Amino acid sequence: MTPDMLKQDIGNGTIKSPRKVLVTGSSRGIGSAIATAFALSGADVAINFSKQGGRSEEQAKKLTAEIMAMGRNAVPVVGDISKKDSVKKLFSEAVEGLGGLDVLILNAARAPFKPIERLLERELRLLVETNYLGNIFCVQEALPYMERTPGHDKHIIFISSLGSRFYNPAYPLGSMKAAMEAVVRDLSETLSKRGIAVNAVSGGMVRTDSFKVLRQFIDGIERVPEALFVDPGEIADVVLFLCSPLSRGIRGQTIVVDRGLSNSLHRNA
Amino acid sequence: MRQALISDDRVIDELKKAAAETLTIDVATIKADSSLVKDLGAESLDFLDINYRVEQAFSIKMARHFIIEHIEEMFGEGTALDADGRLTEKAVKLMKIRLDAAEDGSGFDSLEPGMDMDALPAMITIRSMAKGIMDILDTLPKDCPSCGKSAWKTENETHIVCGACGAEAVYKNGDDLIKEWLQKTQDEHKII
Numbered sequence: 183m184t185p186d187m188l189k190q191d192i193g194n195g196t197i198k199s200p201r202k203v204l205v206t207g208s209s210r211g212i213g214s215a216i217a218t219a220f221a222l223s224g225a226d227v228a229i230n231f232s233k234q235g236g237r238s239e240e241q242a243k244k245l246t247a248e249i250m251a252m253g254r255n256a257v258p259v260v261g262d263i264s265k266k267d268s269v270k271k272l273f274s275e276a277v278e279g280l281g282g283l284d285v286l287i288l289n290a291a292r293a294p295f296k297p298i299e300r301l302l303e304r305e306l307r308l309l310v311e312t313n314y315l316g317n318i319f320c321v322q323e324a325l326p327y328m329e330r331t332p333g334h335d336k337h338i339i340f341i342s343s344l345g346s347r348f349y350n351p352a353y354p355l356g357s358m359k360a361a362m363e364a365v366v367r368d369l370s371e372t373l374s375k376r377g378i379a380v381n382a383v384s385g386g387m388v389r390t391d392s393f394k395v396l397r398q399f400i401d402g403i404e405r406v407p408e409a410l411f412v413d414p415g416e417i418a419d420v421v422l423f424l425c426s427p428l429s430r431g432i433r434g435q436t437i438v439v440d441r442g443l444s445n446s447l448h449r450n451a
Numbered sequence: 452m453r454q455a456l457i458s459d460d461r462v463i464d465e466l467k468k469a470a471a472e473t474l475t476i477d478v479a480t481i482k483a484d485s486s487l488v489k490d491l492g493a494e495s496l497d498f499l500d501i502n503y504r505v506e507q508a509f510s511i512k513m514a515r516h517f518i519i520e521h522i523e524e525m526f527g528e529g530t531a532l533d534a535d536g537r538l539t540e541k542a543v544k545l546m547k548i549r550l551d552a553a554e555d556g557s558g559f560d561s562l563e564p565g566m567d568m569d570a571l572p573a574m575i576t577i578r579s580m581a582k583g584i585m586d587i588l589d590t591l592p593k594d595c596p597s598c599g600k601s602a603w604k605t606e607n608e609t610h611i612v613c614g615a616c617g618a619e620a621v622y623k624n625g626d627d628l629i630k631e632w633l634q635k636t637q638d639e640h641k642i643i
Contacts (some may be wrong), residue, residue: 237474237492295515302520302528304536352515394500398515 201225201425202280202331204273206263206320207232207290209242211390212341215414216287216421217245217256223422226255228276230290232262255280263290263316264308273323282331285425286324288317288362289341293355295395301354313358314365321369328378336377337425340366341417342384342436344444352399359384363436370434381424381432385417386410386440410443453588456605457509462588463581465609469504470577473497481577488573495572501580508609511587514625518546519568521629526643532568540564544642549632583625590623 201220208217209231217227227249231242242258249256257279261272277283292312294305301309321338328336345356346363363382370380387393387403389411397403420439423429438444463483471478474491487493493501502513516524522531522542531542543564550559559574588611594601595613602614611620623631637643 233494236488236494237497238494240492300524302523304528304532392496394503395496398499398503398506 201284201335202228202277202282203285203287204228204230204259204276204280204283204324205287205289206230208287209238209245211392212385212388212414212417213287213289214241214245215418216289216341217249219415219418219422220285220425221249221252221254221256224254225285226257226280228257228259228280230259230261230263230272230276232260232290232292234260262312263320264292264311266319269316269319269323273320273327277327283324283327284331284333284336286320286328286338287341287421288320288338290316291341291355291358291392293353293358295352295399296354297352298354298357309354309358313355314361317362318365325373325376325378329376334377335425335427336379338369338373338378338380339421339424340380340382341421342382344384344386344438344440346384346436348444350396350400353396366436367434374433379424379429379433381429381434382436383417383420383424384436384438384440386412386438386443388412388414388417390414406443407449410441412439412441416441452593452603453585453591453611456591456603456611457588457609459581459585461608462509462584463577465508466501466505466577466581466584469501469508472504473500483578483581484576486573487575487577487580493572498572498575505584509584509588510610510619511584511622512624512626513587514583514629516626516629517571518549518629518633519571521626521633522643525630525633526637530643536568538562538564538566538568538571541642544640545633545636548636548640586628587622587625590628591620596621 203220203225205213205217205227207213208229217229220227229242229245231238239260246256246258257276259272259275262268293309294301317340340362342359342363343356345353346359350356366380366382373380387406387410417439420437424432424437467478467481470481470487470491474493474497476491481491485491506513519531519542522545531539533539543562546562591603591611595616595618597618598613598616600613600615603611603620604614606612612618
């Protein structure tokens with residue numbers, strides 16, 4: 183992006199950049215907060231959920247209605263990212279509904295909760311197929327659509343977690359997050375030539391549905407001070423920043439949003 | 452002994468309350484035979500949240516993993532599910548023995564070999580999940596492990612404590628109970 187382009191996008195300090203955004207796994211939790219933040223910033227959003235007929239579909243439709251009420255376009259799209267055919271269909275429907283694609287947020291995740299050495303082959307495959315292959319399927323499918331969409335401010339953001347750097351009991355997903363952070367660095371180099379910026383945001387402890395699971399495996403997690411819990415909106419704000427021209431100097435990085443949780447090995451009880 | 456302290460109805464009511472809070476629905480709409488997935492719209496993460504609420508209510512540890520996962524961990528991958536994720540005949544045999552022992556297989560009538568494992572959660576009802584809670588509560592020892600006296604009493608309707616020394620009741624956890632049952636059943640019936 184050139185300084186002139188940047189001037190076009192920033193008016194009186196406010197970023198004004200109509201966007202077409204797809205957020206995978208956005209019916210609830212962090213994904214939902216990101217979709218809402220984009221809509222509030224003036225973007226049209228595709229809300230992805232994995233299965234028809236469940237609560238996630240209901241929540242995706244509710245979020246869609248909320249975004250439409252903001253005066254933005256929103257499209258609920260079903261699709262399991264671990265299946266290539268399903269990814270093709272979900273992108274085709276999302277792009278048709280949005281009229282293009284500027285930004286892809288890779289948020290969907292699914293994983294068993296048990297120590298790595300106890301994972302069955304089926305569970306290992308699910309882990310890799312959803313959280314590694316699935317994200318790459320999404321990027322591959324998104325690229326032609328992103329390149330065909332007019333505009334010059336294209337971004338892919340991966341939502342990681344502190345599990346990529348620190349041990350958590352029964353959290354094999356952390357290893358996939360670490361792999362994806364490496365993919366982000368790689369893609370950043372190769373896709374920058376095609377005008378697409380790639381970064382990641384690593385969230386600390388967030389009181390989402392996934393946390394509800396973690397609290398069953400990590401004794402004492404409920405005693406972590408409330409001040410160290412991140413609000414999903416705080417992660418969404420950093421995602422928005424990374425998708426803005428203000429982040430033009432940041433490429434291939436994983437930005438940690440954890441209220442300083444990972445800064446210290448010691449904390450007073 | 453447990454039933455004199457916490458009745459089966461109390462367990463079912465507490466589970467209904469937990470499900471209503473997790474799924475943000477009116478508790479009055481939940482019946483004992485409601486399927487958590489089909490009737491109440493629960494998804495996999497919801498089960499864990501309901502478990503958590505139940506654990507807080509009764510001071511117990513629910514099973515983290517379904518019986519199918521335990522079968523495969525104990526007896527080898529492929530024993531409970533085939534390569535396509537469908538139930539094997541052996542797994543169905545084991546589960547039917549368990550359901551017969553529970554004297555209430557409601558919701559699991561259509562259990563049969565070849566069924567997709569993803570269809571299993573839809574069979575879980577409030578009543579069948581409550582049975583899992585009761586099984587854990589039924590591991591309450593006769594005497595308090597701390598003081599040796601038999602003076603259990605209920606606090607706040609769902610917490611059992613020792614009336615003599617005040618120690619909290621300690622139960623077996625849900626996963627260990629399933630594993631114990633599987634080993635015992637395998638030893639008796641040699642299914643796998």
